[in-house]
Amino acid sequence: MKGCTGLEQTPESIGSSSCLQRLDLSHCDGLINLQIHISEKTVLREPGHRRRRQMILRLPRAIKKLSSLGNLSIEGKIHIGLWHLRGNAEHLSFISEQQIPKEYMVIPKERLPFISSFYDFKSLSIKRFSYSEACTPFGCISLAGFPFLAELNLINLNIKKIPDDIGLLQSLEKLDLSGNDFRSLPTSMKNLAKLKYASLSNCSKLEALPELTELQTLKLSGCTNLESLLELSPAVYDIGGYDLLALELDNCKNVQSLSHQLDRFTGLTSVDLSSNDFDAIPASIRELVSLGTLYLNNCKKLKSVEKLPQSVKHLYAHGCDSLESVTLSPNQSIKHLDLSHCFNLQQNEQLITQFLNDGYSQKVSQRFLCLPGNGVPSYFDNRSSGTSTKIAIPPIRLTPKHLGFAAGIVISCESSSNVQFPAFSYDWNCEDDEVIRINLKPTLNLSPEIEEEVTVQSHHLVIIHVPSSINTEKTEDLRLESHLQFSEGNRFPLGEIKACGIRMIISQDKTKKMTN
Numbered sequence: 438m439k440g441c442t443g444l445e446q447t448p449e450s451i452g453s454s455s456c457l458q459r460l461d462l463s464h465c466d467g468l469i470n471l472q473i474h475i476s477e478k479t480v481l482r483e484p485g486h487r488r489r490r491q492m493i494l495r496l497p498r499a500i501k502k503l504s505s506l507g508n509l510s511i512e513g514k515i516h517i518g519l520w521h522l523r524g525n526a527e528h529l530s531f532i533s534e535q536q537i538p539k540e541y542m543v544i545p546k547e548r549l550p551f552i553s554s555f556y557d558f559k560s561l562s563i564k565r566f567s568y569s570e571a572c573t574p575f576g577c578i579s580l581a582g583f584p585f586l587a588e589l590n591l592i593n594l595n596i597k598k599i600p601d602d603i604g605l606l607q608s609l610e611k612l613d614l615s616g617n618d619f620r621s622l623p624t625s626m627k628n629l630a631k632l633k634y635a636s637l638s639n640c641s642k643l644e645a646l647p648e649l650t651e652l653q654t655l656k657l658s659g660c661t662n663l664e665s666l667l668e669l670s671p672a673v674y675d676i677g678g679y680d681l682l683a684l685e686l687d688n689c690k691n692v693q694s695l696s697h698q699l700d701r702f703t704g705l706t707s708v709d710l711s712s713n714d715f716d717a718i719p720a721s722i723r724e725l726v727s728l729g730t731l732y733l734n735n736c737k738k739l740k741s742v743e744k745l746p747q748s749v750k751h752l753y754a755h756g757c758d759s760l761e762s763v764t765l766s767p768n769q770s771i772k773h774l775d776l777s778h779c780f781n782l783q784q785n786e787q788l789i790t791q792f793l794n795d796g797y798s799q800k801v802s803q804r805f806l807c808l809p810g811n812g813v814p815s816y817f818d819n820r821s822s823g824t825s826t827k828i829a830i831p832p833i834r835l836t837p838k839h840l841g842f843a844a845g846i847v848i849s850c851e852s853s854s855n856v857q858f859p860a861f862s863y864d865w866n867c868e869d870d871e872v873i874r875i876n877l878k879p880t881l882n883l884s885p886e887i888e889e890e891v892t893v894q895s896h897h898l899v900i901i902h903v904p905s906s907i908n909t910e911k912t913e914d915l916r917l918e919s920h921l922q923f924s925e926g927n928r929f930p931l932g933e934i935k936a937c938g939i940r941m942i943i944s945q946d947k948t949k950k951m952t953n
Contacts, residue, residue, distance in 0.1 A: 463510040471513030524575035564592035568616035604628040656685040687711035700724040776808040810898030813845040817938035828915040850932035855882040
């Protein structure tokens with residue numbers, strides 16, 4: 438019944454099905470005020486087996502309690518009254534279908550820190566949809582009753598303290614504790630040998646982190662009081678440090694001091710430093726020789742970007758109001774460069790030239806550039822107002838190989854609309870060897886700082902390298918069509934394509950490259 442938005446009360450048949458094993462009432466907007474009570478009981482499945490704990494769901498007007506659920510996802514006003522987890526939430530889901538782990542069966546009862554457990558639970562999610570400092574803290578007394586969880590999500594619950602026994606969850610691979618009020622995490626978490634993903638976003642009171650050497654993804658967005666990154670003991674440092682691949686530090690006020698610790702994470706491939714106040718990127722970024730993606734969005738004081746690692750292929754610097762220069766090394770090959778709403782940028786032509794020259798290779802890949810601009814450059818062919826233009830290949834004596842083309846597209850948006858091009862915000866396809874269609878799908882946010890009466894337009898130039906073996910026999914009819922697509926939530930168009938043009942990429946050009 439997932440997504441039944443017109444549902445205003447649960448069917449009576451659900452409340453009478455005491456043996457129901459699966460129930461999904463998520464995204465049923467009409468049930469957001471549904472009063473739901475969660476309790477538990479201890480059961481003995483078979484003689485000789487350990488006792489297990491089982492959740493019980495009670496719905497309004499229900500004839501019977503649902504005590505056989507193994508897979509549940511439900512939303513509403515949820516009152517959770519488990520032995521060691523107590524409080525109010527708006528979403529609860531769990532999966533408890535895994536087999537009893539063999540290692541659990543051989544552990545002597547006296548060695549277990551709990552009488553019985555939810556040992557068949559694979560995942561557990563309890564959350565409120567948004568964080569409010571005024572909300573009553575959720576009581577998280579113990580997690581030992583879920584010994585074999587692979588995924589645990591306790592989100593926006595204002596939890597004051599995470600219990601030390603979280604270190605007993607030896608199967609835990611994914612942990613999300615975003616939107617809680619603890620200041621530190623238990624040192625016992627260093628025992629979570631399988632933990633690969635941790636999100637602590639918007640834990641604004643968090644000051645320090647434990648040693649988590651196996652993490653691959655760490656999200657610390659909005660951790661404004663964080664004073665240091667992951668602890669690193671001398672023993673760990675000697676064997677090569679962390680395996681961390683992705684780190685999010687956006688909107689962390691102490692990012693300057695945190696950034697000095699980045700060089701210990703030499704394997705990082707993605708770093709997010711968005712919404713911070715530095716005027717130059719931290720020097721430690723240069724030491725990250727495996728870095729492929731760097732986010733600098735909305736760094737309002739950032740003035741220059743330079744000396745990036747050669748490995749960087751994706752650079753996102755949307756909304757950097759003070760940004761004046763982006764300097765890429767001659768051999769830097771960027772696949773996605775978003776400089777939208779960087780209206781103080783002063784060397785657009787240099788960036789365009791370098792971007793185009795980098796395409797003159799036998800291996801032309803799909804690449805993207807967006808920066809402020811109100812016209813298609815003069816060295817593009819078949820410039821045309823509107824959304825489409827003809828693709829014509831100029832006569833060349835030796836008939837060189839055509840590697841594709843660069844499409845230049847000018848987008849105009851109202852100044853109240855904040856257009857941004859994240860990853861996967863465009864695609865292209867070839868229709869019947871006659872039309873090459875480019876679809877632009879930017880993220881569009883309304884700027885609250887602009888008054889509604891203002892109708893000033895902002896313009897951006899998008900350049901896309903399209904790797905395509907063009908059928909030269911059909912170039913007379915071949916056309917480029919560009920389309921701008923916004924999400925369904927926008928009631929009226931806030932932007933349009935004003936002009937477009939193309940520039941062919943041919944193998945002969947790689948020896949002379951563009952000098953315009």
